[in-house]
Amino acid sequence: MENDRTLKAPSRLRAGFVGGGFMAEVHSRAARAAGAYIAGISSSSPASAARAKDRLGVEQAYASVQDMLDDDTIDVVHVCTPNATHVAVAEAALKAGKHVVCEKPLATNVQDASRLVELAAQAGTVATVPFVYRFHPMVREARERIARGQTGRISSIQGSYLQDWLLSRDDDNWRVDAGIGGPSRAFADIGSHLCDLLEFVSGERITRVGALSRTLFSGRANHKDVQTEDLVAAVFATENGTVGNLLVSQVAPGRKNRLMIEISGSESTVQFDQEAPETLWLGKRSGSQLLVRDPDALSPEAARFSVLPAGHPQGYQDAFNAFVADTYSAIAGRTPAGLPTFRDGLRAAVLTEGILDSSASGQWIEVPSVHQLEGVQQ
Incomplete structure (x- = not known):
């Protein structure tokens, strides 16, 4: 093709x-x-x-x-x-x-x-x-299948983003410093990616969150008073009544950059794992299927991002290249689908604030609606 x-x-x-x-x-x-x-x-x-x-x-x-x-x-x-x-x-x-x-x-x-x-x-x-991560072809395929109703009515959403690069007390980085990295570290850094992908693929928005966070090391090699979190666990609900959970950690041994989302509906389940980005797991009661990236077998939007033939693996840099190419295409006057704008950055900031508030208070936090958050919808 x-x-x-x-x-x-x-x-x-x-x-x-x-x-x-x-x-x-x-x-x-x-x-x-x-x-x-x-x-x-x-x-x-x-x-x-x-x-x-x-x-x-x-x-x-x-x-x-x-x-x-x-x-x-x-x-x-x-x-x-x-x-x-x-x-x-x-x-x-x-x-x-x-x-x-x-x-x-x-x-x-x-x-x-x-x-x-x-x-x-x-x-x-x-x-x-x-x-x-929106720009992996198999992410676009998952999104298209859900939008077409192939999963049925969504009942549950789960996801995780796990890394181990800050596993030990000796591991350090400017990001652990709240004055430089901000009040949230693990969630703002990688949980924002996870929530963006969960909402982008499912088409649903998180409206309530209940979160717990933990800082394993109050001091690291170059920072003696660490205030930012190493991991976050949360449950949430969407505007459609879907329930979900997520886990974000930068202290998970052996996990280098494992971003996983799994969305279940009345007909099937769809799972994407960023460490195996060439495949999409499709589960049904009668059996499961591992769909391998092949431009000839994908939806047009997924095929658009399949810049290499089937069997020639694509990865993170390819996804980043696609994001920048679509940004430049927008500069040229086009309107590429799914381009993340500053409004999506605002959405991430609101979710981060909700997670921090819930963790600090021990209470459920209502996340503002799309209209309240972003003004006029895109």
């Missing part, structure tokens, strides 16, 4: 990057794959920007973020800095008239996330957040 996926915008965008760490590397590979020119980079210092320029193969290092934003030749800005800096950088980029791709969390509180949504609307530019 010929793949008609458009990976490049009609004109070559000039992309600027703020931050030069791991995520900037991922973003830059995706930008190149989408046909952009990696024009500039700024970082925490001129020296850091110069090092990142050489490592990432960027045309120019700027002495400051503002210097880069003042460059009228930069079309789109990728914000790849620590969490607490996202709001200021994204706000400045929007006010400079740039399109913006901002790493999650969009903001560390709901008020700031709401302001960025309003600024993006006022600017009239494209503003997206990389909830990239």
Whole structure:
């Protein structure tokens, strides 16, 4: 089957990057794959920007973020800095008239996330957040099957996102610092991805949450007073009465990046596991099936993201490439389905706040409706 996926915008965008760490590397590979020119980079210092320029193969290092934003030749800005800096950088980029791709969390509180949504609307530019797991072909296949009613009436939703990179007391990172990473760590960092995927695939919104969180180590190698959580467990309900549960942990031995969702209905169950992204498990009372990615056998939307033939595995970077390509396509005036915008970043901030409030109070928390959260729906 010929793949008609458009990976490049009609004109070559000039992309600027703020931050030069791991995520900037991922973003830059995706930008190149989408046909952009990696024009500039700024970082925490001129020296850091110069090092990142050489490592990432960027045309120019700027002495400051503002210097880069003042460059009228930069079309789109990728914000790849620590969490607490996202709001200021994204706000400045929007006010400079740039399109913006901002790493999650969009903001560390709901008020700031709401302001960025309003600024993006006022600017009239494209503003997206990389909830990239939406861009696995088999995720789109699961979403399409549920939307067509093949699972029947949804009764339960469960999911988990498990990692082990902060397993021991000696493991440390800037993200554990609430002043830099925000008041939530495990949930804001990876639970936001999980909830985005659960809602995106099921088509349902979480309306109530009851959560427990735990911090295993009050002190780590470089942080002596850790206030952010290592793991979160929660039960929830959706507006349709569906019940669900989720577990998020960065201290689960052996789990490197295991994002799993399972949605059950009256007719069948659908399960996706990000560590095995080429397959979709379909369960029925009469038996189960492991559906393997094959563009010829998938729905059109899933096939659009199948950029390699069946049997040639796709993974995380492919999903990230697809997200950036669709962002650039939106900049070119198209309207790609399922593109996560700043509104989705706001949704994640509201869910994070609900989880934190529930864990602190020991009570169920009502999550605001879509209309209350996001104003006019997209």
